[in-house]
Amino acid sequence: MAALPTGAPLSGGTTDPARDARGSALQVDGISKSFGSVQALSSVSFSVDAGEIVGLLGPNGAGKSTTMRAVLGLIPTDSGEIRLFGKNVGVDPEGTKRLSGYVPEAPALYEFLTGAEYLDFVADMYGLDPTTRAGRIQQFLMGFELAGHENSLISGYSQGMKQKVALIAALAHRPRLLILDEPLNGLDPRSARVTKDLLRNLAAHDGVAVLFSTHVLEIAQAICDRIVILHRGHVLASGTVAALRDRAGLAGRDLEEVFLALTGTGDLKDVVDALSR
Amino acid sequence: MELHRVRRLASTLVASQLRAGRSSSDPASFFGRPELIGLIDLALFLGAAGLVQGGVGAASLSRSQVTALTNGLLPFLPLIATAVVLVAGVMFELTTTAKFAASDAANWLPISPGEYLLASVSAIAYTYSPAIAAALGGVLPIVLMGGTLPVYLATAAFSIVALFEGAILVEMVRSATQRASSVTAGRRGHASLLARASVLILVILLLQLAFNPVFLLGIAQRLGTVALATAAVPFFWSTEALTQWVGGNVEAGAVFAIAQLAFVAALAYIAIDFRERSWAPTPIEVQLEAHRYATRNPVLALVGLSAAESALVVKDLKGLVRRREMLPTLVVPIVLVVLVLVEGSALGGIVSVLWVGWVAGFFALLVAGSSIGQERRAIQSLYAFPLSVGSLVRAKATFVLVPSLIVAAALAVVVGLFFGLSAPDVLSVLLLVVAASIVLTFWGLAFAARYSDFQERPRPQFLRPIGMLAATGSGMALLFAILVPGTLALLYPSPLSVPMGLLGAGLTVGIGGLAVYWTRSGFRQLFRSLPF
Numbered sequence: 001m002a003a004l005p006t007g008a009p010l011s012g013g014t015t016d017p018a019r020d021a022r023g024s025a026l027q028v029d030g031i032s033k034s035f036g037s038v039q040a041l042s043s044v045s046f047s048v049d050a051g052e053i054v055g056l057l058g059p060n061g062a063g064k065s066t067t068m069r070a071v072l073g074l075i076p077t078d079s080g081e082i083r084l085f086g087k088n089v090g091v092d093p094e095g096t097k098r099l100s101g102y103v104p105e106a107p108a109l110y111e112f113l114t115g116a117e118y119l120d121f122v123a124d125m126y127g128l129d130p131t132t133r134a135g136r137i138q139q140f141l142m143g144f145e146l147a148g149h150e151n152s153l154i155s156g157y158s159q160g161m162k163q164k165v166a167l168i169a170a171l172a173h174r175p176r177l178l179i180l181d182e183p184l185n186g187l188d189p190r191s192a193r194v195t196k197d198l199l200r201n202l203a204a205h206d207g208v209a210v211l212f213s214t215h216v217l218e219i220a221q222a223i224c225d226r227i228v229i230l231h232r233g234h235v236l237a238s239g240t241v242a243a244l245r246d247r248a249g250l251a252g253r254d255l256e257e258v259f260l261a262l263t264g265t266g267d268l269k270d271v272v273d274a275l276s277r
Numbered sequence: 278m279e280l281h282r283v284r285r286l287a288s289t290l291v292a293s294q295l296r297a298g299r300s301s302s303d304p305a306s307f308f309g310r311p312e313l314i315g316l317i318d319l320a321l322f323l324g325a326a327g328l329v330q331g332g333v334g335a336a337s338l339s340r341s342q343v344t345a346l347t348n349g350l351l352p353f354l355p356l357i358a359t360a361v362v363l364v365a366g367v368m369f370e371l372t373t374t375a376k377f378a379a380s381d382a383a384n385w386l387p388i389s390p391g392e393y394l395l396a397s398v399s400a401i402a403y404t405y406s407p408a409i410a411a412a413l414g415g416v417l418p419i420v421l422m423g424g425t426l427p428v429y430l431a432t433a434a435f436s437i438v439a440l441f442e443g444a445i446l447v448e449m450v451r452s453a454t455q456r457a458s459s460v461t462a463g464r465r466g467h468a469s470l471l472a473r474a475s476v477l478i479l480v481i482l483l484l485q486l487a488f489n490p491v492f493l494l495g496i497a498q499r500l501g502t503v504a505l506a507t508a509a510v511p512f513f514w515s516t517e518a519l520t521q522w523v524g525g526n527v528e529a530g531a532v533f534a535i536a537q538l539a540f541v542a543a544l545a546y547i548a549i550d551f552r553e554r555s556w557a558p559t560p561i562e563v564q565l566e567a568h569r570y571a572t573r574n575p576v577l578a579l580v581g582l583s584a585a586e587s588a589l590v591v592k593d594l595k596g597l598v599r600r601r602e603m604l605p606t607l608v609v610p611i612v613l614v615v616l617v618l619v620e621g622s623a624l625g626g627i628v629s630v631l632w633v634g635w636v637a638g639f640f641a642l643l644v645a646g647s648s649i650g651q652e653r654r655a656i657q658s659l660y661a662f663p664l665s666v667g668s669l670v671r672a673k674a675t676f677v678l679v680p681s682l683i684v685a686a687a688l689a690v691v692v693g694l695f696f697g698l699s700a701p702d703v704l705s706v707l708l709l710v711v712a713a714s715i716v717l718t719f720w721g722l723a724f725a726a727r728y729s730d731f732q733e734r735p736r737p738q739f740l741r742p743i744g745m746l747a748a749t750g751s752g753m754a755l756l757f758a759i760l761v762p763g764t765l766a767l768l769y770p771s772p773l774s775v776p777m778g779l780l781g782a783g784l785t786v787g788i789g790g791l792a793v794y795w796t797r798s799g800f801r802q803l804f805r806s807l808p809f
Contacts, residue, residue: 069807072660072661073660074657074660074661074806074807075806075807076805076806093663094663094664094665095663097661097662097663098663100661102661104657104661106654108653108654108655108656108657108658109655109658110592110596110655112595112596112599112600113592113595114564114565114568116567116568116570117568117592117595120568120570120571120588121588121591121592122658122662123570123572124572124573124584124585124587124588125585125588125662125663125664126662126663127584127585129572130570130571130572133570134570137570150568151564151565151566151567151568152563152564152565153563153564153565153599155563156563
């Protein structure tokens with residue numbers, strides 16, 4: 001079974017250009033967004049540096065997916081500014097999308113295409129030449145154990161297989177910024193591990209910036225350099241896991257306890273007792 | 278069978294249809310509630326009654342004229358109801374993807390096939406009830422003048438039965454296409470997809486024709502046995518019953534009435550059995566030949582499309598022939614052409630040219646109207662790709678124009694040969710039909726950009742009902758405006774031919790320009806913000 005390459009050609013070298021040329025890949029300044037009477041985001045600000053993995057955490061409905069969609073320019077914000085590598089998303093949407101790879105929370109693929117056809121289609125969207133794309137896609141298919149299934153219609157794939165196709169589609173054109181909305185949903189343990197290690201490598205060796213949302217806090221704790229906690233559309237806290245622990249006054253505790261304490265949802269005993277009756 | 282459960286499910290299915298489109302639509306709004314259709318029924322009934330009352334009053338008809346009008350109209354209302362539900366139903370009720378159908382709650386909730394069928398059929402009949410409400414309202418003033426209220430009440434009852442009859446047939450088509458979808462199970466290669474598409478098209482086509490009253494009547498007329506056909510074909514039994522009653526033959530009418538009800542009951546029984554045996558919409562793994570990675574289709578490159586635009590067109594064309602929910606669209610021109618061929622050379626000349634143009638334009642409108650909604654939730658990827666709005670317009674327009682122009686050319690040639698038109702006339706017809714198809718392509722795209730429905734849920738549609746109605750109504754009017762001057766100039770040469778031709782060309786260019794402008798502004802608006 002072929003392992004997904006973690007150095008060349010995906011990472012492209014053994015030096016550490018990310019750290020050398022570290023700068024802001026994504027700058028979110030005071031964005032707000034409302035849907036009718038619902039205020040989804042209120043003055044949200046944070047940044048992601050090149051080579052950094054930032055975890056976007058928050059309870060359901062906190063505004064994580066809205067933030068990610070706004071970052072990509074999928075929805076316009078009411079106020080504030082978003083810059084990708086210095087380019088304003090609102091001013092140059094095509095240019096900024098070209099630099100990004102996106103896995104939505106619930107990837108909806110074209111199920112009447114085969115996996116290979118879909119990835120070929122996405123490669124055309126990003127202008128990848130046929131020779132490069134064939135080699136790169138094949139490598140990913142083998143790494144995610146999809147080789148042998150690529151000529152089947154996606155409609156026959158399991159949820160995990162579809163998630164793998166969505167991940168490959170986001171990675172194949174080697175974006176400089178990855179926006180991943182719960183990317184490990186439905187993945188088997190091996191593929192989840194491959195994805196986590198790959199993200200670490202891409203960030204460390206290629207300087208790829210990663211904005212990553214998950215509800216699995218162990219994963220966030222393991223791979224994220226910094227955490228941004230969103231709650232009811234506001235940035236509740238941000239920083240390294242250690243800094244968040246200090247802020248919550250929970251030194252030595254894991255991220256789950258810190259998260260529950262910061263979001264005010266820590267005392268769950270009464271809820272569990274009530275549900276158990 | 279628990280009727281409470283049936284009522285709740287039917288109400289949910291109707292609401293699902295009404296709440297099509299944007300996720301921001303307020304579920305508490307009256308416009309998302311099933312009662313809305315009842316209100317529309319009432320408004321149409323009263324509106325039509327009022328309009329006709331005014332018209333009849335102004336025309337001051339004699340009693341004998343009123344009676345003739347009543348006797349001519351009433352018996353055919355149930356037939357129209359069945360035809361409306363069948364044609365519109367098959368077009369718009371079969372757009373559920375296999376993926377969604379497999380996870381449809383009706384599959385795993387404790388709902389029996391009989392309960393599901395009754396609920397679904399009630400929802401379909403209720404959805405299409407406005408058409409018959411308007412017709413019943415329209416004939417009421419005439420009926421009151423003629424004093425034939427009992428026959429009118431029977432007509433109303435039979436019209437409701439006919440709505441259910443059409444809805445049951447739609448459910449049968451739904452089950453049959455699910456069954457036909459599995460024709461490629463265990464097979465490989467593109468040939469298997471082609472086989473599946475062919476079987477599905479054939480199933481829809483045969484069911485459409487076999488149960489289409491217009492088609493059956495056309496066949497009967499050609500055979501010269503209308504009287505025998507109406508007595509022998511169950512779809513005409515309501516008409517027969519009403520005709521007999523109007524003629525004073527109460528017993529004969531009762532026989533046909535009972536036979537009609539028995540036929541609908543038998544259809545329902547068969548439909549339940551169909552669903553029980555066929556409803557297994559598990560997505561099937563279909564494996565194709567090894568994919569060859571390539572870029573930019575050479576033919577599409579010739580017309581100036583970029584690699585990304587070309588990829589979008591190819592993707593959509595594959596969807597058109599591979600997706601079960603898209604195939605009814607392909608059946609439309611075939612059904613309409615078969616209908617005109619069955620009607621035969623009696624139509625001839627101007628009608629045949631108009632008909633060909635109408636079918637081709639309507640087909641372009643249908644494909645264009647579905648071109649954005651058929652993306653379903655996968656449209657979010659189009660927002661994430663580095664594509665300009667101009668690219669999206671070019672790609673979608675090309676996707677619609679490819680099949681539409683093929684259909685237009687084929688229709689012009691087939692009808693030209695069938696009616697023995699000369700080569701220059703065929704060429705003129707072709708130009709007319711191509712022009713109509715191009716204009717209707719952009720007209721449909723303009724509506725698709727504004728009224729598409731992206732939801733994956735029970736009773737999805739590619740276009741929201743309001744958009745579908747507006748696109749169809751305005752599209753028909755535009756086709757008329759584009760086709761009539763050119764057709765008259767073509768078929769009746771006179772000193773007025775040149776001005777007529779110029780008028781047709783002017784209207785085509787003017788409306789086409791407006792449609793392109795409206796499409797571009799619609800796409801700009803649509804792709805400004807993800808619609809869900």
